[in-house]
Amino acid sequence: MAVELYDTEEQQVEAIKKWLNENGRSIVVGIAVGIGCVFGWNGWQNYQTAQFREASDLFQGMLEANQNANEESVSKTAERIKENYGDSPYAVYASFFLAKQSxxxxxxxxxRKELESILVESSESAMKNLARVRLLKVLLAEGKASEALELINGLEGSARTRFEAAFHELKGDAYVALGQEREARTAYKRVIELGRKSRFLNLKIEDLPVPDLPQINQ
Incomplete structure (x- = not known):
């Protein structure tokens, strides 16, 4: 409130009274809302903590069921986590687990459906990129190399940075499946340039046909 300069103290008091009469209700409501927000926020935080703990306990139980080879319990628990604790990171973990089991x-x-759901539901870029890597492997296993290439080529640079080498290797795998050996070799070489080397990758490159040498006119 901006109190203007008044000729007398009485005029200033009257101005304050008038301002309170006009705005007092909103002040009281604002204070009440503020207090409610504080207690509401604390309650929400407590609720979120309880939800997180419950989801964590269920996830731990799911892991134990998996160790005991109880597939039915694993599936039911994972679905329960996704249904009741969809906003927690454990829902994403459950989807990864169900995808692996499938x-x-x-x-x-x-x-594929579980991994695609992660791309829609998760807000974490690392989780989404991990889901993309596993989804690409599933697509290749399904014989959908062209669809895998479309997914890789459709990614923006920021979405590929951390998993760049993995995406290029899968891109090479897709080209191999499509019979495009030259493009596959280029993709695999890019993986090596990015610093990712493995015996398995070398075997992939060695299995590619030797590229034809250009003809030299005599």
């Missing part, structure tokens, strides 16, 4: 049982379509 791959192991040969249900590639189910695995």
């Amino acid at each position: 791959v192991e049982t040969g249900d590639l379509e189910a695995a």
Whole structure:
């Protein structure tokens, strides 16, 4: 409130009274809302903490069920985490776990759907890129090399930085599946340039046909 200069103290008091009459209700409401927000925020924080703990306990139980080879319990617990604690990171972990389980049982379509759901639901770039890497492997296993290439080529630079080498290697795998050996070799060499080397990658390169040498006119 800006109190203007008045000729007398009485005029200033009257001005303050008038301002309070006009704005007092909003002040009281504002204070009440402020107090409510404080207690509401604390309650929300407590609720979130409890939810996180419950999701964590369920996830731990799911891991134990997996160690005991109780696949039915694993699936039910994972679905429960996703349904009741969808806003927690454990929902994403559960989707990764279900995708892995589906791959192991040969249900590639189910695995693909789980990984695609992570791309939609997760806000963490690292989790989304990890899901993309695993999704690309599933697509290649399904024989969908062209779709895998479209996914890789459609990524923006910021989404590829941390997983650049992995994406290039999978890009090479896709080109191999499509019979485009020259493009595959280029992609694999890019992986090496990025500092990622492995015996398995070398074997992939060695398995590629030797490129034709240019003809020299005599």
